[in-house]
Amino acid sequence: MTFNAGRRTSHVWMAAVFVFLYLPIVSLIVFSFNASPMVTNWGGFSLRWYSALMEDREIIDGFKLSLRIAFSTGCSSVILGTLAALTLHRFKRFPGRTLFAGMVNSPLVMPEVIIGLSLLLMLVSVQRLLGFPERGFSTIWLGHTLLGMAYATVVVLSRLQEMSPSLEEAAQDLGARPLQVFFLVTLPMISQAIASAWLLTFTLSLDDVVISAFLNGPGSTTMPITIFSRARLGLSPSVNTVATLTVAVVSIGILAASVFMSRAEKKRALEMAAAYRKTD
Amino acid sequence: MATAALPPPSLQTKLTGVWGRNLVIAIPMVFLLVVFLLPFLVVFKISLSEMDTVFFKDVFSLRDDVVVMTLKFGNYFSLTQDSLYINAYLSSIKIAAVTTLVCLGIAYPFAYFMARSPADVRPALLMLVMLPFWTSFLLRVYAWKMLLADSGVFNNAAIALGLISEPIKMMNTPFSLVLGMVYTYVPFMILPLYANLVKMDLRLLEAALDLGATPWQAFWRITVPLSKSGIIAGSMLVFIPCVGEFVIPELLGGPETLMIGHVLWDEFFSNNDWPMAASVAVVMVALIIFPLAFFNKYQAESTGARA
Numbered sequence: 001m002t003f004n005a006g007r008r009t010s011h012v013w014m015a016a017v018f019v020f021l022y023l024p025i026v027s028l029i030v031f032s033f034n035a036s037p038m039v040t041n042w043g044g045f046s047l048r049w050y051s052a053l054m055e056d057r058e059i060i061d062g063f064k065l066s067l068r069i070a071f072s073t074g075c076s077s078v079i080l081g082t083l084a085a086l087t088l089h090r091f092k093r094f095p096g097r098t099l100f101a102g103m104v105n106s107p108l109v110m111p112e113v114i115i116g117l118s119l120l121l122m123l124v125s126v127q128r129l130l131g132f133p134e135r136g137f138s139t140i141w142l143g144h145t146l147l148g149m150a151y152a153t154v155v156v157l158s159r160l161q162e163m164s165p166s167l168e169e170a171a172q173d174l175g176a177r178p179l180q181v182f183f184l185v186t187l188p189m190i191s192q193a194i195a196s197a198w199l200l201t202f203t204l205s206l207d208d209v210v211i212s213a214f215l216n217g218p219g220s221t222t223m224p225i226t227i228f229s230r231a232r233l234g235l236s237p238s239v240n241t242v243a244t245l246t247v248a249v250v251s252i253g254i255l256a257a258s259v260f261m262s263r264a265e266k267k268r269a270l271e272m273a274a275a276y277r278k279t280d
Numbered sequence: 281m282a283t284a285a286l287p288p289p290s291l292q293t294k295l296t297g298v299w300g301r302n303l304v305i306a307i308p309m310v311f312l313l314v315v316f317l318l319p320f321l322v323v324f325k326i327s328l329s330e331m332d333t334v335f336f337k338d339v340f341s342l343r344d345d346v347v348v349m350t351l352k353f354g355n356y357f358s359l360t361q362d363s364l365y366i367n368a369y370l371s372s373i374k375i376a377a378v379t380t381l382v383c384l385g386i387a388y389p390f391a392y393f394m395a396r397s398p399a400d401v402r403p404a405l406l407m408l409v410m411l412p413f414w415t416s417f418l419l420r421v422y423a424w425k426m427l428l429a430d431s432g433v434f435n436n437a438a439i440a441l442g443l444i445s446e447p448i449k450m451m452n453t454p455f456s457l458v459l460g461m462v463y464t465y466v467p468f469m470i471l472p473l474y475a476n477l478v479k480m481d482l483r484l485l486e487a488a489l490d491l492g493a494t495p496w497q498a499f500w501r502i503t504v505p506l507s508k509s510g511i512i513a514g515s516m517l518v519f520i521p522c523v524g525e526f527v528i529p530e531l532l533g534g535p536e537t538l539m540i541g542h543v544l545w546d547e548f549f550s551n552n553d554w555p556m557a558a559s560v561a562v563v564m565v566a567l568i569i570f571p572l573a574f575f576n577k578y579q580a581e582s583t584g585a586r587a
Contacts (some may be wrong), residue, residue, distance in 0.1 A: 010393035014405070017390050020463065021412050024423030027433055031426065040432050084308040094305060098580070103312040105579045106572060109517060111524020113541045114561050117548060118319035121326050121558060146315050149308070178300050199414075207416045209527050214548075224418050231422045231531055235429065243419040250414045 025247060032240035039235040049237040053245075056238060062223035066206050069137060069222065073144040073205035074198040080145065081152025081197055082190070088153070089160040107150040116214030119143050123215070135217030143211040148201030155200065159193035192261060199257065203250070320565070327355055327558035355559035365543065365560070369567065372540040375454070375529075376522035379461040383469040383518050384511065386462070391473035391510075392503070395480070406474070409467050417464060421531050424460050425451065428532075452534030460532040461522055469514035476510030477503075509578060516575035520568050540564055 032050075036043025053059060084104050091097070107115060123139055126132075133139055163186075171185045187194075209224045216222065223242070230236045359365045394405050412420060427433045428450040435447040450456050480503065488498040504511075526541035533539065540560065547557040 010389075010396070013389050014393055017386060017466075018408060020386075021409070021466075024420050024427060024463070025412065025415060027427060028419060028423045031433075038431070040426055040429065040436060080308050080311055083304055087305050087308060091301065091305060096309065100305075100309055100312070101580050102576045103316050104308070105576050107316065109520040109572065109575055111521055111526075111541060111564065111568075113524050113526050113544050114564060117544065117557060117561050118323045119315065121554065122319040122322040125322055125326075142315060146312075149311070203414055203416075207418055209418055224416070227418060227422075228527065228530075231418070231425065235426055239419065239422055240426075243416065243423070246419060247415050254411070254414060 028240055028243040032244040039237055049241045053238055053241045058226050062221055062226045066223040069140055070202045070205040072141050073148050074202035076145045077148030077152045077201040078194055078198045080149040082156050084153040085156035085160055088157055104150055104153050107147050112210035116211040120214045136220040139215040140212050143215045144205040148204055151200055152197040155197040156190055156193050159190050163189055323558045323561055326555055327562045329555050355556050359559060359563055368538050368540045368543045372523050376519050379458055379522050380515050380519045382462045383466050387466055387469035387473055391470050391477055394474050395477035409470055421460050421528055425531055428456050454537050457529055457533040457537045460528045465518040468517040472513040473510045476507045480506055513578045516571050520571050523568055524564055
């Protein structure tokens with residue numbers, strides 16, 4: 001295999017995989033502008049499904065609920081995930097560490113039907129004993145947080161591992177107390193990881209069907225549950241418009257986040273340079 | 281890379297203080313015990329209980345001031361007797377295994393080429409792999425329904441181009457199911473493989489080539505064995521969730537592809553037989569417990585080693 005042929009193979013292979021990954025997304029967007037009610041038969045450009053979506057109470061109410069759950073999940077997952085990451089990173093020896101690590105990592109791969117069913121059966125048992133909690137917002141939030149925490153831990157932990165311990169040590173040598181070290185040194189250094197963990201868990205929650213289906217109660221139908229039940233019946237133009245709006249929001253969000261982060265990075269680089277000049 | 285000076289072991293305690301340390305550990309620990317471990321024990325208990333008319337009976341009951349434990353193994357017995365369950369378990373494992381192999385076949389060359397591409401384009405490539413993660417998985421699976429249907433985009437295009445005269449049946453077959461599973465899970469295979477391959481010491485390959493190995497030999501005898509941990513991690517990340525997958529078979533599968541996730545769902549939501557659903561879940565956990573232990577060991581090594 002000559003060098004050039006090898007490189008051509010690699011380009012073709014990578015391009016093919018990217019087409020595979022993006023083709024469905026592109027076709028969702030294209031057909032959301034289809035005038036015909038037959039989703040896959042092109043009947044000209046139209047925005048009629050978007051105006052129909054504005055009237056769709058089921059989707060709109062579900063979306064509001066999903067947004068609230070996703071926002072709460074992002075916050076709770078990031079807090080628990082950061083604590084878990086700190087635990088795994090700092091404390092190499094404490095009773096139950098293996099169990100702890102296993103419990104943090106398992107939800108990453110555990111089939112969601114198992115997570116959903118087991119949480120529900122526990123909550124029902126608790127409810128029979130104590131009379132609460134009612135199924136709805138809070139129970140879905142709990143289930144999503146379990147999943148989100150696992151992802152947040154992975155993201156924050158990998159950042160902690162890249163970090164050199166010397167800055168924390170220096171702060172400590174200069175007399176900072178443990179909490180000061182955390183809030184003034186560690187937290188700013190892992191803030192980017194925390195932000196991306198928040199976004200990731202937010203999207204995970206916004207997308208979840210199975211756990212929500214087990215843990216929801218009367219009147220707490222999230223948007224993915226509605227979409228899933230429509231998609232199960234067949235193709236539906238409303239699903240395409242929701243998809244397109246999601247892609248638009250996500251792209252804008254990621255673009256804004258990366259612009260914000262590169263600015264923060266530049267600012268920090270400038271401050272660092274200024275600090276070095278002063279010490280010279 | 282060896283770090284110059286390891287911090288003294290007492291540093292960790294000094295950084296947070298003993299109380300702080302205990303609190304940092306306790307909060308996530310208690311949460312996980314209550315929300316992750318306890319539910320499994322509850323499921324196990326309920327799987328051994330009997331179904332009353334509307335609700336399952338408690339395993340423990342009070343009879344003449346004595347606590348009586350009534351265990352019912354009937355659910356597990358029917359799991360082994362009824363071919364519905366056995367077939368569903370077998371086909372879930374088969375489909376998950378096929379999905380894992382196809383993912384590996386696609387992802388290994390991809391991750392390899394990505395790791396060997398110029399360092400300045402790698403972040404962009406990584407970003408392109410990650411991006412679909414951020415858009416709804418449910419909607420992306422639905423998109424395949426649109427592409428593969430009898431009057432879907434692919435069939436319509438092929439008919440319009442005169443390639444075929446009759447639509448080819450692709451939806452609701454094992455093909456559409458595996459395609460959807462591979463599509464959803466292939467990034468989970470790419471990422472650990474890439475992380476592994478990009479760290480590899482290329483001098484080992486040079487040495488092999490200098491000693492007369494062909495590139496192909498060097499690949500099979502150096503690169504592949506060195507990337508073993510990435511292969512294992514990726515395979516577990518794909519295989520385990522695939523066994524219990526529900527949404528993808530529901531949208532893209534057909535009557536021939538009954539999977540155990542669907543059986544569990546039906547027992548719970550349609551038959552309202554909670555103890556049976558719990559038994560199905562317990563057996564499912566038993567099936568994935570070894571891959572899960574494997575995965576946890578890998579995760580522990582990759583998170584513990586570099587600290």
